Amino acid sequence: MSVTLFIITILAAYLLGSIPSSVWYGIGYFGIDVRKHGSGNAGATNTFRVLGKRAGTIVMLIDVIKGWTATCMASMLFYMGTIGETELLMYKILFGIIAIVGHIFPVFVKFKGGKGIATLLGMVLAIHPELALLSITIFILTLLASQYVSLSSILATLSFPVLSWIGVFGHPEPLLIVFGFVMFVLVVLTHQKNIVRLMNGNENRVKLFGKSKAIRH
Known part of the structure; x- marks a missing residue:
């Protein structure tokens, strides 16, 4: 792969990851910046908390697609004959990680983003769907048992x-x-505050059932 193409694909993966779905969706449809409410985090979990289940689901899906798309750029390069089969996994991991970095440090909103869990999910779905689905099952079971998104993640x-x-x-x-x-x-590093709250017994729980109320202006 040429240096120019490598730089272009790395930049594309970062910009994909940098799309601040929670911020743009919250401001565009609700007139609310989720960073000023709830935990202050620009991620899907705080969107669920601040804007409700529908908005949170949409944001989460967008973030998953970001990670999946960035990772799949490696497959595109493979089918174009730019990289070999032995390099495919390495480039998938590279592009996925760059997208996660973009989500955590998005250029569009002053490098203050979310924690990257949904983007990571999209990445692993593109790399190994079977393992990803097992991990999702563990997430769901832990969430049902504990109601802690951080612990489940x-x-x-x-x-x-x-x-x-x-x-x-x-x-x-x-x-x-x-x-x-x-x-x-x-993930542990980006959840340090959550881990402290879990250890102190005051971590936020999520309401899995019942209606969720979004903040309205």
């Missing part, structure tokens, strides 16, 4: 490299395992 992220390591879907792929544990560390 951390355990689901950890499950990805662990399941890969033990070879649930065939021979373990070292690069995938290393990637998974690096992402787990990143």
Whole structure:
């Protein structure tokens, strides 16, 4: 791959990740900046909390698509003959990570974004759908049991490299395992405040059932 094409694809992955869906959707449809309410985080979870389930679902899906699209750029390069099969996984991981970095540090809103969980989900769906679906199942079960999104996110992220390591879907792929544990560390770092609140017993719970009320201006 030429240096020019490499720079263009890296920039494209970052800009995709940088799309501040929660901020733009909240301001565009509700006249509300989610960063000024709830936890102050520009992510899907705070959108659920501030604007309701419908808005939160839309934002989450957009963030998933961001990660999936950026990661799939590697497949596009492969089918174009720009990269080889042995390089495919490496570039998928690279583009996905760049998209997550873009989500956490988005250029469009002064580099203050969300925590990247939904974008990470889109990334792993593009890399290994089966492992991703198992991780989603762990997320859902943990959320149903605890009502903590942060705890569910951390355990689901950890499950990805662990399941890969033990070879649930065939021979373990070292690069995938290393990637998974690096992402787990990143998720822990971006959830430090949540972990402290979990340990202190005052982390926010989510209401899974019943009507959610959005803030209105």
